[in-house]
Amino acid sequence: MKAVCWEGKRTVRVEDVPDPRILNAQDAIVRVTSTAICGSDLHLYNGFVPSMAKGDILGHEFMGEVVEVGPGVRRLKVGDRVVVPFPIACGACWTCQQQMFSLCENTNPNAWMAEALWGHSTSGMFGYSHLTGGYAGGQAQYARVPFADVGPIKIDDGLPDEKVLFLSDILPTGYMGAEMCDIKPGQVVAVWGCGPVGQFAIASAYLLGAERVIAIDRFPYRLRMAREKAKAETINYEEVDSVRDVLWDMTAGRGPDACIDAVGLEAHGSPLMYAYDRTKQALMLESDRPLALREAIMACRNGGVVSVIGVYGGFIDKFPMGSLMNRSLTIRTGQTHVHRYLKPLLERIKNGEIDPSFVITHRLPLEEAPRGYEIFRKKEEDCEKVVLKAS
Amino acid sequence: MTTTYVDMRERQAGGYPGEGSALVRDEGRAMLGYESAPNRTNGAGRLAQGLGWFSVGLGLAELASPGTVARLIGVRDGSRTRIVVRSMGAREFATGLAILTGTRPTGWMWARVAGDAVNLALLGQAARSPRTDRTRVAAAAAAVLGVAALDVLSGRKLGQQSGTLARSAHLDAAITINRGPDEVYRFWRDLQNMPRFMEHLESVHATGERTSRWTAKPIAGVSLSWDAEIREDLPGERISWRSVGGDLEHWGSVRFTAAPGGRGTEVRLNAGYLPPGGVLGAALGSLLGTLTETKLSNDLRRLKQLIETGEVVQSDASVHTLPHPAQPSAGGEA
Numbered sequence: 001m002k003a004v005c006w007e008g009k010r011t012v013r014v015e016d017v018p019d020p021r022i023l024n025a026q027d028a029i030v031r032v033t034s035t036a037i038c039g040s041d042l043h044l045y046n047g048f049v050p051s052m053a054k055g056d057i058l059g060h061e062f063m064g065e066v067v068e069v070g071p072g073v074r075r076l077k078v079g080d081r082v083v084v085p086f087p088i089a090c091g092a093c094w095t096c097q098q099q100m101f102s103l104c105e106n107t108n109p110n111a112w113m114a115e116a117l118w119g120h121s122t123s124g125m126f127g128y129s130h131l132t133g134g135y136a137g138g139q140a141q142y143a144r145v146p147f148a149d150v151g152p153i154k155i156d157d158g159l160p161d162e163k164v165l166f167l168s169d170i171l172p173t174g175y176m177g178a179e180m181c182d183i184k185p186g187q188v189v190a191v192w193g194c195g196p197v198g199q200f201a202i203a204s205a206y207l208l209g210a211e212r213v214i215a216i217d218r219f220p221y222r223l224r225m226a227r228e229k230a231k232a233e234t235i236n237y238e239e240v241d242s243v244r245d246v247l248w249d250m251t252a253g254r255g256p257d258a259c260i261d262a263v264g265l266e267a268h269g270s271p272l273m274y275a276y277d278r279t280k281q282a283l284m285l286e287s288d289r290p291l292a293l294r295e296a297i298m299a300c301r302n303g304g305v306v307s308v309i310g311v312y313g314g315f316i317d318k319f320p321m322g323s324l325m326n327r328s329l330t331i332r333t334g335q336t337h338v339h340r341y342l343k344p345l346l347e348r349i350k351n352g353e354i355d356p357s358f359v360i361t362h363r364l365p366l367e368e369a370p371r372g373y374e375i376f377r378k379k380e381e382d383c384e385k386v387v388l389k390a391s
Numbered sequence: 392m393t394t395t396y397v398d399m400r401e402r403q404a405g406g407y408p409g410e411g412s413a414l415v416r417d418e419g420r421a422m423l424g425y426e427s428a429p430n431r432t433n434g435a436g437r438l439a440q441g442l443g444w445f446s447v448g449l450g451l452a453e454l455a456s457p458g459t460v461a462r463l464i465g466v467r468d469g470s471r472t473r474i475v476v477r478s479m480g481a482r483e484f485a486t487g488l489a490i491l492t493g494t495r496p497t498g499w500m501w502a503r504v505a506g507d508a509v510n511l512a513l514l515g516q517a518a519r520s521p522r523t524d525r526t527r528v529a530a531a532a533a534a535v536l537g538v539a540a541l542d543v544l545s546g547r548k549l550g551q552q553s554g555t556l557a558r559s560a561h562l563d564a565a566i567t568i569n570r571g572p573d574e575v576y577r578f579w580r581d582l583q584n585m586p587r588f589m590e591h592l593e594s595v596h597a598t599g600e601r602t603s604r605w606t607a608k609p610i611a612g613v614s615l616s617w618d619a620e621i622r623e624d625l626p627g628e629r630i631s632w633r634s635v636g637g638d639l640e641h642w643g644s645v646r647f648t649a650a651p652g653g654r655g656t657e658v659r660l661n662a663g664y665l666p667p668g669g670v671l672g673a674a675l676g677s678l679l680g681t682l683t684e685t686k687l688s689n690d691l692r693r694l695k696q697l698i699e700t701g702e703v704v705q706s707d708a709s710v711h712t713l714p715h716p717a718q719p720s721a722g723g724e725a
């Protein structure tokens with residue numbers, strides 16, 4: 001089959017690789033119809049996540065048709081159309097029973113590696129380095145899906161791929177980002193990052209009762225999408241001296257009730273701070289650039305919530321712990337527990353409360369994945385979200 | 392090292408290690424010249440690994456852009472500075488790689504400490520030169536000092552550790568399993584299950600009510616077998632066993648206790664291995680060298696997977712014994 005393989009920093013290639021086979025009784029094989037490139041894939045592409053190996057198949061946002069099931073699979077049948085959540089969860093461990101699926105205790109065969117870096121491990125994840133298991137990803141014609149009865153959600157209503165594909169990751173991620181804010185009616189939420197994750201965080205904040213949502217980015221086309229499609233007010237951080245001061249003014253000195261970081265470890269920012277963090281990163285004195293996170297903490301109102309859905313990999317520097325502690329802020333975060341949002345969000349899509357396809361700007365055949373990665377990385381051609389058609 | 396003796400005596404008093412004095416056996420081990428590979432993922436091993444990566448990163452930066460590094464740490468850039476920074480880079484890079492890949496990381500850790508001293512000395516010189524930015528030099532020195540402190544700590548820890556391991560292979564591991572103690576006990580007591588989760592075992596067959604025959608996976612073509620007998624069998628609580636003849640002296644004990652808050656069972660395993668002298672010594676040495684606490688806790692993780700999900704969970708990479716990219720294999724190896 002054809003698959004998008006990581007070949008080294010900023011190099012992906014579409015290669016012929018062996019077809020996946022059933023390795024565990026509860027596996028299914030899915031013929032991928034649509035798959036997407038995520039901001040998280042960019043962290044791998046740009047070489048910021050350790051333990052990538054040449055030849056790793058990328059991709060954790062995918063859907064398709066079940067073509068084979070292992071002897072232990074009860075619920076899924078060949079021919080079912082499914083969307084697959086990016087964390088791999090067993091459904092049987094204590095953490096899965098607590099609905100914290102991205103922390104499943106049984107699905108990361110390389111848990112010892114993650115324990116060395118993070119103290120404890122996450123679940124396994126598709127196409128997301130060897131630290132999270134060394135699972136082949138879904139940017140391919142076929143994918144092996146472990147615990148097929150636990151993860152995939154059946155889509156039987158003839159809803160088009162584009163409306164449901166993002167259930168695999170970014171729609172639940174934006175939603176969880178907003179849910180962690182504990183939004184009360186009338187509250188103001190600020191969202192850093194107007195990538196696809198940020199757009200869904202904005203939309204979800206409204207769904208959960210926010211009165212105003214303010215979005216921050218530097219790309220005019222992304223800010224326009226946030227205004228026109230997701231109905232946010234926007235700040236272009238390159239056009240203001242201080243995002244915190246603008247938010248201060250917009251909220252008459254209170255600060256947003258909740259701040260969402262939908263940017264992650266490759267943030268940009270004021271030239272000075274950017275140079276500082278970029279240098280430390282290059283020297284491996286810190287692994288992540290927390291520019292948006294610092295700003296979100298400083299801007300948040302006293303006693304408010306900072307919700308971090310942007311991905312961080314290792315260590316950061318100049319973390320404003322004093323602001324966090326003295327002002328009674330709460331930080332909430334996590335790789336998304338996608339499984340628990342599948343049904344409720346599919347309902348919202350069916351009801352017409354949200355149509356996630358608004359973020360798609362590029363539809364490319366799988367073969368053009370290398371170009372997809374480049375334009376998404378450089379934010380060229382007004383690229384917001386790339387969907388790859390695998391078959 | 393002293394603790395090892397005390398520990399072994401305690402275990403003997405507890406009744407489950409084999410006969411003979413620990414001292415005699417340890418001397419036997421020493422005569423074999425056996426030195427265990429360090430355990431990479433316990434505290435000291437992890438620290439060493441982190442420092443290894445740090446060295447690789449810093450070394451590469453110093454090699455690739457000595458000018459930038461020099462400016463960054465506040466030293467005046469110039470051809471001489473660049474040569475110095477480059478050579479620091481080469482040293483840093485080499486030690487980093489050696490720590491990560493090397494068979495003798497303890498030595499290399501101390502090479503790093505020496506390297507830090509060189510760095511500090513160089514920075515000290517720079518600080519005296521009138522054309523450098525003193526605050527930056529001070530900051531860089533502080534960073535190096537911090538790393539140096541870690542190096543010293545890690546070098547010490549690894550040293551202590553290989554002292555311990557060279558005398559006996561004593562390993563502990565623990566895990567929590569989401570099932571009651573009786574169920575976990577029953578799974579373990581069916582000794583034939585052990586090779587399903589203990590990677591180094593080929594087979595375990597019951598030969599009687601309390602006796603069994605164990606065979607390890609062959610190492611370098613040498614296959615080891617031994618007989619074991621269960622010394623203690625408290626259903627739902629504890630099993631301990633020891634070898635009673637064969638190629639290897641081995642003892643182990645596993646305890647099952649109810650976890651608080653209905654979290655299932657806390658499983659605590661400790662195991663000891665001791666090779667005899669003679670021809671098999673070398674092969675046994677390498678067997679023990681591959682038995683680390685990380686391996687043992689991976690074994691327990693597989694036990695947990697088997698009990699909670701019914702199978703050992705595989706990824707495209709994990710089905711291979713050697714490093715393999717996350718992509719399906721051509722076949723045959725599952």
Ligand SMILES: NC(=O)c1ccc[n+]([C@@H]2O[C@H](COP(=O)([O-])OP(=O)(O)OC[C@H]3O[C@@H](n4cnc5c(N)ncnc54)[C@H](O)[C@@H]3O)[C@@H](O)[C@H]2O)c1
Nearest residue numbers: 039040193195196197217263264267268309310311335336
């Ligand atoms: N928690 C999860 O489970 C999960 C799931 C999916 C994605 N993510 C993460 O979410 C983040 C965003 O993903 P995406 O697909 O939207 O990526 P993206 O690259 O499309 O978007 C990131 C956006 O952040 C903006 N940005 C950079 N620096 C900024 C700053 N200082 N202030 C404000 N905006 C800034 C960029 O201009 C860009 O538009 C990534 O870190 C990704 O890894 C997390």
Ligand SMILES: [Zn+2]
Nearest residue numbers: 038039040169
């Ligand atoms: Zn993603």
Ligand SMILES: [Zn+2]
Nearest residue numbers: 090093096104
């Ligand atoms: Zn689980």
